[in-house]
Amino acid sequence: MARREDPESDRVGELAPGDFELFRHLPHLLRRAHFEAEALFPLVYGDQVTSRQLALLTVVGQRPGLSQSAVAQQIGIDLNTCSDLVARLVAKKLLRRERSQVDGRTYALYLAPKGLPVFEEGVQRAPDYRQSVARRLSPAEHERLVALLRRLLGLESSKL
Structure with a gap:
């Protein structure tokens, strides 16, 4: 069987220009920073909850009675992911959800008695x-990075 020539293989150098530096590529650096932060989370908090679960408990602890959709928006996740987190936290008896008094189609979220100490310890x-x-950052660099990330996410004027 004759070998087919692949005209695309000659373009490899064109597809990976020498001026592209992966370690200066913002999306790559954000992903790596996220993974490092996730790896550090259990060293500080243990393994009772994940970072997303703690974020959810924090929002609910600070604003009891929010709807699942409002909590999802606050922590920056989609509604399906939020529903999964809520189900897991309800199963752990850290969170309770009740039909909203305002809108019976939605659920309002509250810390369960076992969730309060987890929230407080998280804070x-x-x-x-x-x-x-x-x-690895100075206090000034840390503040600047937080300000830049808030700006990148469109949160600079938000109270989030």
Whole structure:
């Protein structure tokens, strides 16, 4: 059988220009920073909850009675993912959900009695977690990075 020539194989150099630097590519750096932060999370918080679960408990602890869709929007996840997180936290007896008094089609979320200490511990340990994630930055660099990320996400004028 004759070997077919692949005209695309001659273009490899064109497809990966020498001026592209992966370690200066913002999406790649954001992904790596996210993975590093996720790896540090259980070292500070243990393994009772994940970082997303703690984010959800934090929002609900600070604003009891929010709908699942409002919580999803606050923590930046889709509604299906939020529903899954809520189901897991309800199963762990850290969260309770009730039909909304305002709109019976939606659920309002509240911390369950076992969820309150998890929320409180999460808030107490937040400075340690923040420090471990930002350990290579000065305080000024940390503040600048947070400001830039908020701007990148369109949150600079938000109270989120």
